[in-house]
Each structure stands twice: as C-alpha cells, then as structure tokens.
Amino acid sequence: MIRVHRLCKLYPGGVTALQDVDLAVERGEFVFLTGPSGAGKTTLLRILLRQEVPSSGQVLVNGRNVAALPAAKVPELRRTIGVVFQDFKLISRKTALDNVAYVLNVAGLSRDEQRRRAYLALKGVGLQHRATAYPAVLSGGEQQRVAIARAVVNEPDLLLADEPTGNLDPDLAVEIMRLFREINARGTTVVVATHDRDLIQRMQRRTIVLERGAVADATRATA
Amino acid sequence: MRVGSRLHRLAYFVRDAADEWRHSPGVNLLAVGTLVATLFLAGLVALVLANVDRHLDDERGSVQVHVYLRDSVEPALRQNLFLELTRTPGVAAVEYVDRDEALRRYRAWAERSAELVEEIDSNPLPASLDVTLTAGPGAERVGDAIVAGLVGRAEVEDVRYDRDWLARVEALLAVARLGGGALALVVFAAVVFVMASVLRLAVHARREEIEIMLLVGATPSFVRGPFLVAGLVQGMVAGVVALLGVEAARRGLTGWLGAESLALLGLATARPLPAGAAALVSAVGVLVSLSAAYFAVRRSV
Numbered sequence: 334m335i336r337v338h339r340l341c342k343l344y345p346g347g348v349t350a351l352q353d354v355d356l357a358v359e360r361g362e363f364v365f366l367t368g369p370s371g372a373g374k375t376t377l378l379r380i381l382l383r384q385e386v387p388s389s390g391q392v393l394v395n396g397r398n399v400a401a402l403p404a405a406k407v408p409e410l411r412r413t414i415g416v417v418f419q420d421f422k423l424i425s426r427k428t429a430l431d432n433v434a435y436v437l438n439v440a441g442l443s444r445d446e447q448r449r450r451a452y453l454a455l456k457g458v459g460l461q462h463r464a465t466a467y468p469a470v471l472s473g474g475e476q477q478r479v480a481i482a483r484a485v486v487n488e489p490d491l492l493l494a495d496e497p498t499g500n501l502d503p504d505l506a507v508e509i510m511r512l513f514r515e516i517n518a519r520g521t522t523v524v525v526a527t528h529d530r531d532l533i534q535r536m537q538r539r540t541i542v543l544e545r546g547a548v549a550d551a552t553r554a555t556a
Numbered sequence: 557m558r559v560g561s562r563l564h565r566l567a568y569f570v571r572d573a574a575d576e577w578r579h580s581p582g583v584n585l586l587a588v589g590t591l592v593a594t595l596f597l598a599g600l601v602a603l604v605l606a607n608v609d610r611h612l613d614d615e616r617g618s619v620q621v622h623v624y625l626r627d628s629v630e631p632a633l634r635q636n637l638f639l640e641l642t643r644t645p646g647v648a649a650v651e652y653v654d655r656d657e658a659l660r661r662y663r664a665w666a667e668r669s670a671e672l673v674e675e676i677d678s679n680p681l682p683a684s685l686d687v688t689l690t691a692g693p694g695a696e697r698v699g700d701a702i703v704a705g706l707v708g709r710a711e712v713e714d715v716r717y718d719r720d721w722l723a724r725v726e727a728l729l730a731v732a733r734l735g736g737g738a739l740a741l742v743v744f745a746a747v748v749f750v751m752a753s754v755l756r757l758a759v760h761a762r763r764e765e766i767e768i769m770l771l772v773g774a775t776p777s778f779v780r781g782p783f784l785v786a787g788l789v790q791g792m793v794a795g796v797v798a799l800l801g802v803e804a805a806r807r808g809l810t811g812w813l814g815a816e817s818l819a820l821l822g823l824a825t826a827r828p829l830p831a832g833a834a835a836l837v838s839a840v841g842v843l844v845s846l847s848a849a850y851f852a853v854r855r856s857v
Contacts, residue, residue, distance in 0.1 A: 382771065412773035424765045426579045438568055439774045441561050483772065 334360045334491055334522040335381065340390035342376055342546075350376040352546040354390070358524060360490075363517040365533050366526040368543035374526040377543070378495050381524075382414060383407045395490050412440060415484030415521070419496035421476040423468040423483075429455060429475075430464040433483045440487060454486035455479070458512055474505040481509065485516050492516060494525045498532060510536055565781065572782035573789065580758055587754045587848070588790050588797075594747045595798030595841050596805075601736060602833045603802055604824040608729060611823055619695045621687040621702050622716040627655075629711040634685075637711060641687050646698030649688040655679050682713055744844055751848030759783065759852050766856050776857045780850075787849025788842060795838035802837075803828055 335358040342351040351373045358364050366374050379385045380392055383399050392399040397410060423432050434451035442450070455461045458478040468476055477497060484492055494513065498506035510525075510532060517523045527533065533540055542550040577584050623641070625634060634652070641650045653661070658681040687702060689695040696719060703717045759766070769779045806825045829837075 384771070408770075408773045408775045408778075410773075411771060416771060422764070422768045422771070424768055426575065426765070435769070435774075436772045439769075439772060439778060441564065443564060444567075 334358050334362070334395055335524070336391070336393040337377075338391045340377075340380070340392060341388045342373075342380065342385065343388045349546050351380075351387075354543075354546070354548055356541055356548055358522060360522055361517070361520055363514070363523045363536075363538045364525070365536070365538055365540040366524060366543065367528055367530070367533060367540055368549070369528065371545075372543040373546040374528075374543055375495055376546075378493050378524070378526055381491075381493060382416060383410055408439075412436075412487065413490050415487065415489035415492040417477070417480050417484045417492070417494040417497045419499040421468070421473075421480045421500075423476055423479055425468050428465050428467055429460060429471065429479045429482075432468070432479055433486050436483055436487050450486055451482070454482040457485070457515075458482045473500050474502075474508065477501060477505070477509055478512070481512055481516075485521065489521060492521050492523045494523070494527075496527055497525060498527065498529060503531075506532055507535070565778070566785075569781040569785040573786035576758070576762075576782060576786060580761060583754060583758045583761075584786070584790065587751050587758075587845075588794050590747060590750055590754065591791065591794035591841060591845055592797045592801070594743065594844075595794055595837055596801045598740060598743075598840070599798050599802035599829060599834075599837050600805065602837060603806060603829045605729070605732065605736070606830050606833050607824045607826050610827060612726065612729070619689040619691065619699060619719070621689065621699050623685040623687060623702075623706055623712055624682040624714040624716070625684060626711055626713045627682065629683075633711045634683075638685060641685060641702070644698070644702065646690050646694060647687055647702075648690045651686045651688075652683070653686055654683045655681055658682070658684065744840065748844050748847045748851065751845065752851040755783070755787070755848055755852035756855070759856050763856055770857070779857045780853050783849050783853040784846060787846045790849075791842035791845030792838065794845065795841035798841065799829065799834050799837060 335356070337354055337356045340351050340354040341349070343349055354373070354377065366377065368374055376385065380387055381394055381399065383402060387400045390400070394410065395413060397406075399410065402410060423429075424435065427435065430448065430451050433454050434447040437447040437450055438444075452461060452464060455464055458481055460475060460478050460482065463471060463475060463479075466475075468479070471479065477500075481497075484494075492513070497513075498509050501509065506529065513523050513525060514536070540550070541548060623637070625637075638650055638652060641647060656679070659679045662681060689698050699717045699719065703715050706712050706715050766779055770776070806828060809825050
C-alpha cells in the first residue's frame with residue numbers, strides 16, 4: 334500500500350525533517366509510526382497526503398507516485414485516504430452528520446445517499462444519537478469519533494491518523510484504538526502516528542520508529 | 557460531468573452559500589450594502605442621463621426652421637417659396653403662419669405675462685413659413701442647407717434655426733457619458749477591491765474549514781463554488797435593491813417637485829430608468845460581486 338524510498342524533506346533554512354527514509358506498509362496492515370517530537374512523523378503523514386512535496390526520493394501510495402502527482406490529481410488521491418487529526422478538524426458550522434456527509438458530497442453522491450451512509454458511519458462509532466449536534470457541543474471523544482466516521486465513510490484504502498488520541502484521556506484513547514482495529518479488520522490499511530508507548534504496547538502491532546528524521550526500527554512488533 | 561451531477565453540485569453550492577449567510581450575516585450584509593450604495597448612485601446617474609437623452613430625442617423629433625417673410629412679399633412669391641420648401645427632400649411639412657396667427661400664438665404663449673401682452677397695441681410680428689423637418693440623423697444637415705439657401709433672398713427677412721443649444725447639450729452629454737464611463741470604471745474597480753477585502757474576511761474566517769475541505773479531497777473549484785454562488789446572488793440582490801431605491805427616489809422627487817419649479821430636475825427624473833439601463837445596472841452588480849468573490853477566495857484556494 335505504501336512504498337517509501339530514500340525520502341528526504343528539507344525545509345528552508347537547512348532544517349532536515351526526513352533523511353533517506355525507506356519503509357513499506359502492506360495492504361491491510363495496521364502500523365504504528367512512533368518516535369519523539371520532531372522525529373518526522375507528521376511530516377511523513379503530510380507527504381503521504383500530499384500536503385507537502387518531498388525534496389527528493391520516491392513515495393508510492395496505492396501505486397501512485399505521490400511526489401510526481403500533478404496538483405489536479407491531488408483531490409483524487411485524498412479521496413482514497415481517510416485522515417484523522419489530533420485536533421479533530423471538524424467544520425464548526427456543520428452538524429456531525431453533515432461533517433461526515435461532506436466527504437461523500439465531494440465524491441458526488443446524491444444527498445439522500447450521503448445522509449444514509451453518513452448516518453451508518455456515525456452509528457459505526459456509536460454516535461448516531463448525536464447526528465444533529467454541532468462540534469461545539471460535542472466532547473473531545475465524541476468529536477474524534479465523528480472525525481473517524483468521516484475518515485471511513487468513503488471506505489478508503491488507507492487510513493492515516495496523526496496523534497488521534499493526543500487530546501483524549503486514556504480510556505477514550507483505548508476506545509478510539511478499538512475503532513481503528515475494527516476498521517482495519519474490514520480491510521483498510523491503518524497508519525497511526527503516536528508517541529503514546531502504552532497504547533502501542535497494548536495494541537501489539539508493527540511499529541516503525543523514527544528518530545531525527547530517519548527510520549530507527551521498521552520491523553518491531555511490540556510484544 | 558453528468559447533468560445530474562452538475563445540478564447536485566449547484567444545489568449544494570446554493571445550500572452552502574445560504575448556510576454561510578446564516579452564520580456570518582454581518583460581513584455579507586456589509587458587502588451587499590457597499591454594492592447597493594454604489595449601484596444606487598450609478599442608477600441615479602443613468603436615470604438622469606436617460607431622461608435628458610429622451611428629452612433630446614423629443615426635441616430632435618420636432619426640428620423646425622422658421623422662415624420669417626418680409627411684410628412686402630407678394631403672395632405669388634410666398635406661394636413659390638412655400639412649394640419650393642415643400643418639395644425639398646427631408647422636409648415633412650410646411651405651414652404658413654400669417655401675422656394675425658403669429659400674434660395670436662404669441663398672446664397664447666405669453667398669457668401669464670399679462671402686462672407684456674397688454675402693451676402690444678399693434679402687430680409687430682412678421683408672417684412666417686414654419687418648416688418641419690423629417691426626424692432622423694439627417695435632419696440637422698437638411699436644416700443647415702435650407703438656412704444657407706434662404707439667407708439673403710429678397711422675400712425672406714430672417715431665418716431661425718436655433719439648434720445651437722441642442723448641439724451644446726449633446727456635446728455636454730457626450731462629455732458626461734465619456735467622463736461618467738471612465739469614472740464608473742474607476743469606481744467599480746474600487747468597489748471590487750473594497751468588496752473583495754470585505755469578503756476576504758468571510759473567507760479568512762473559514763480558512764480552517766477550507767483547509768479541511770481540501771484535505772478530505774474537495775477540488776479547489778468545489779470549495780470556491782459556494783463563495784461564487786453567494787457572490788452571484790449578492791450581486792443580483794444588490795442590483796434589485798438599488799433599482800428599487802432609484803425608482804423610489806425618482807417617485808419621491810417627482811412627488812415633492814410636483815408641477816412646480818426646478819423644471820430641469822423634473823425633466824431629469826420624469827420617466828423611470830429604461831429597461832436596458834436597469835438591466836445594465838443589474839449586470840454590472842452581478843459582475844462586480846462575482847469578481848469580488850473570485851478575488852477574495854482565489855488567495856485561499
């Protein structure tokens with residue numbers, strides 16, 4: 334699903350975010366991306382989502398060369414990737430249902446189909462009773478579950494999550510991870526960037542460790 | 557893209573634009589208010605120009621040359637001149653006005669100036685041939701040719717073809733149109749800038765939302781759509797409100813003036829803005845508003 338070869342990302346001023354990164358994530362895998370703050374986790378995810386362009390190297394996502402993708406093709410790439418952020422990134426003037434449905438709206442589905450599938454996605458994360466609530470009245474855990482519903486409603490090939498439990502208490506973090514495991518069990522490749530070692534320990538999945546912009550360990554499956 | 561899909565998109569753009577209005581009415585009202593004020597002023601100027609233009613058209617349609625005859629002219633010579641003028645190409649009609657009729661007309665015209673009329677004890681007015689020219693672009697040329705052909709003839713005392721004032725007003729109008737057009741371009745460019753700045757506030761307030769939309773796979777055109785639809789609707793609404801304001805102002809002014817003084821102002825607001833000018837004001841409103849929305853959103857998406 335993901336192939337990264339000799340990936341480098343340099344920022345102006347000589348700051349190196351990623352240096353000669355090589356890694357692979359197979360289709361259907363659940364992988365943690367970990368490392369200390371500033372190790373390059375978020376930069377790698379931003380490159381996979383084509384929010385940033387690599388300075389050099391090759392990045393293949395589902396067979397597409399992300400680095401060489403023309404700007405007009407980027408929305409198409411992003412529609413095949415679900416994404417969950419630490420700060421949820423919900424649209425404040427839309428209800429939970431409309432936030433989830435927006436992805437389907439972008440994909441061109443009819444309004445009835447959008448609402449039907451968005452409702453099912455909310456049901457999947459146990460939030461169907463909060464469908465008409467706006468993000469401002471939802472708790473952090475509820476907002477993150479809405480964000481997860483939005484990420485999976487389009488049945489993406491790949492789910493990227495950047496510190497998805499960073500703003501949640503430990504019990505909620507476990508609940509969110511349970512949802513990711515269910516999503517992964519349905520065939521979606523899941524990549525979760527986190528520095529929460531307890532969570533990684535509990536989940537028992539392959540972990541790629543980044544340190545100072547380079548892969549320190551790509552094979553470790555925490556026991 | 558399929559028609560159904562396009563309609564689905566358009567429906568979403570309209571819904572989202574309406575939603576945006578509900579959430580930030582202040583900024584949008586400010587933008588529309590700016591446009592309404594500008595279009596209202598432009599509409600007033602167009603109203604005055606259109607009315608003056610129509611009045612000039614009326615004047616052009618009644619172009620006359622007054623050929624004043626000497627008292628001593630023989631009836632046969634007068635009849636020859638009458639026939640000569642009648643046969644001249646571009647002449648619609650020739651009327652002989654004898655001295656008594658001229659005095660009667662003068663008395664009727666000057667009836668308000670009673671003292672002046674009473675002082676007239678003998679008839680000082682000459683007989684005349686009143687030549688009405690066929691209305692149209694060639695009328696002035698025909699009038700000039702008639703004047704040139706009659707001046708100096710023995711049976712003619714004087715020829716009046718007072719078109720100078722018309723020429724002067726037309727020249728002034730031409731300058732007003734040219735200057736007004738140039739000024740309108742500058743003003744509307746400024747309004748596009750002001751509106752774009754105001755709308756940019758709305759776009760800025762939604763920058764996170766725009767970022768999220770792009771991250772979940774929306775194309776830039778999909779994100780821009782609601783802003784452009786809002787711009788289109790705002791332009792249309794502003795145009796209608798401004799035109800209603802112009803008509804209300806016109807009616808208020810004519811009601812206030814009545815049939816009394818300030819004849820020039822009355823003349824300038826006598827009739828409503830013609831449909832063509834109203835359509836132009838509306839179209840400019842839509843164009844300005846759409847351009848402002850486009851420039852406002854272009855930086856962010």
